[in-house]
Amino acid sequence: MTRAFRAACVQLNAPDDLGAGIAAAVEGIRRARDGGADFIATPENTPLIEMRRPEQLAKARPMDEHPAVPAFCDLAKELGAWLSIGSITVKLGEERLANRQLLIAPDGRLAATYDKIHMFDVEIPDGQSYRESKLFQPGREAVLAELPWGRLGMTICYDLRFPQLYRDLAQAGAEILVVPAAFTRFTGKAHWHILLRARAIETGCYVLAAAQCGTHSRDRQTYGHSLIVAPWGEILADGGEEIGEVFAEIDPGRVEEARRMIPAWNHSPAYDLRKPENLREAGE
Numbered sequence: 001m002t003r004a005f006r007a008a009c010v011q012l013n014a015p016d017d018l019g020a021g022i023a024a025a026v027e028g029i030r031r032a033r034d035g036g037a038d039f040i041a042t043p044e045n046t047p048l049i050e051m052r053r054p055e056q057l058a059k060a061r062p063m064d065e066h067p068a069v070p071a072f073c074d075l076a077k078e079l080g081a082w083l084s085i086g087s088i089t090v091k092l093g094e095e096r097l098a099n100r101q102l103l104i105a106p107d108g109r110l111a112a113t114y115d116k117i118h119m120f121d122v123e124i125p126d127g128q129s130y131r132e133s134k135l136f137q138p139g140r141e142a143v144l145a146e147l148p149w150g151r152l153g154m155t156i157c158y159d160l161r162f163p164q165l166y167r168d169l170a171q172a173g174a175e176i177l178v179v180p181a182a183f184t185r186f187t188g189k190a191h192w193h194i195l196l197r198a199r200a201i202e203t204g205c206y207v208l209a210a211a212q213c214g215t216h217s218r219d220r221q222t223y224g225h226s227l228i229v230a231p232w233g234e235i236l237a238d239g240g241e242e243i244g245e246v247f248a249e250i251d252p253g254r255v256e257e258a259r260r261m262i263p264a265w266n267h268s269p270a271y272d273l274r275k276p277e278n279l280r281e282a283g284e
Contacts, residue, residue: 004251005149008037009210009226011239011246014049014182016217018059021047022071025085029072032245033079039147039250041084041210043226044099044116044157044180048089051218053135060091069102069110077108082147086180086210087116087156096137101154101180103145111146114154115139118162124186132158142169149252150175153205157181160195163202170203170265175255177205182212188223193235200229204259206250213241231258 010028014021025046032040047068050056063069068088076083085102092098099116117140119133142165143154153174159165160179169177177199183192192211200207206229213224226239228248237246259265271278 003149004249005038006036006247007039007206007208007228007250008032008035008041008245008247009208009228009237009239010040010042011211011213011224011226011242011244012043012046013214013222013243014043014045014047014212014216016048016050016055018048018067021049022068026071026075028243028245029075029081029083030079032247033081035245035247037081037245037247039082039084039149039208041086041178041180041208043086043210043212044182045212046086046088046180049182049212049216049220049222050089051216051220056089056097056135057091057095060089060097062091063100066090072102073104073108073110076104076106080106082106084152084154084178084180084208084210086178092137095135097135098139099132099136099156101156101178103152103154112143112152112154114143114156115141116156116159117142117165118158120158124184142172144169144172144174147176149250150255153177155179157183160199163199166199166203166205167265170205174203175205175252176250177203177207179207179209180211181209183223185221185223188225192223192225193227196227196229197233197235200231201233201262202265204231204255204262204265206231206255211239213239213243231255 153169236248
C-alpha cells in the first residue's frame with residue numbers, strides 16, 4: 001500500500017423496485033464522490049430488497065441483462081472513482097440466484113466479482129425466518145482484488161460470522177476488507193459493531209461495511225450503522241440509522257503498524273483440534 005485515500009460508505013434503504021433502487025444508489029454515490037471519496041462502498045442488495053420468493057426470481061436478471069451493471073459501470077467512469085457495489089441479485093437459472101458483489105474501476109471496467117459464500121439460514125427470535133440457501137447458490141471462491149492503494153478482500157454480510165475467511169484473505173495479502181450488509185435490526189444491535197471491530201483487529205485490516213437501514217418491503221428491518229474501522233479496531237465513522245454517507249481517511253501505513261505490534265494475523269495455529277491427537281476431554 002502507498003498513499004492515503006478517502007473512502008466512503010453509502011447507507012441506503014433499498015426499495016422493492018429495481019429502477020428506483022438503482023436511482024437512489026446513484027444519488028448516494030454521487031454525494032459520496034462530491035464529498036471527496038476515491039473509493040465508495042454500497043450495501044448488500046444495493047438496488048433491491050425483495051422478500052417474496054416469486055418476485056425475487058421475477059426481478060432478478062442475468063449479468064449480461066442486469067440494468068444495474070451498466071448503470072454503475074457508467075457512473076464509475078463518469079465520476080472517476082472506484083465503486084464497490086455491495087451486491088446485486090443475479091439470475092443463474094430458472095430457480096437459482098447469486099448474491100454478487102461488483103468491484104468497478106474508475107474507467108468503468110468490471111474489475112472483480114464475488115458471490116456470497118455463507119448463506120443466511122436462521123430463525124431470528126424476533127419472529128423472522130431466513131433461508132437464503134433455498135434460492136441462492138453459494139459462492140465457492142474467496143476473492144482478492146488489486147486497488148491503487150493495496151489489496152481488497154471481498155465479503156458479504158453473513159460471511160462476517162466466519163473469521164477464518166478473513167484470516168485467509170489477510171494472509172493472502174488483503175489490507176482492506178469490505179463487508180456490505182443488510183444486517184437485521186435484531187442481530188445488528190447485538191453483534192454488528194463487535195464483529196466488525198474483531199475482524200479488523202484479528203487481521204490488521206481496514207474494514208469498510210456499508211449497510212442497509214430502516215424498514216423495507218414486507219416489514220423487513222435492517223440495522224444501518226455503516227462502519228469504517230481502522231486496523232487497531234477504532235471506529236472511524238458510523239452511519240447511524242438514517243440514509244446517508246460516512247467518510248474516513250484510509251492511511252495505508254496503519255495496516256503495517258498494527259500488524260507489526262500484534263502479528264497474530266499471520267501466526268500459524270499451535271494446534272489443529274480437528275486432529276484427535278490434539279484434543280483431550282477433561283477427565284481422560
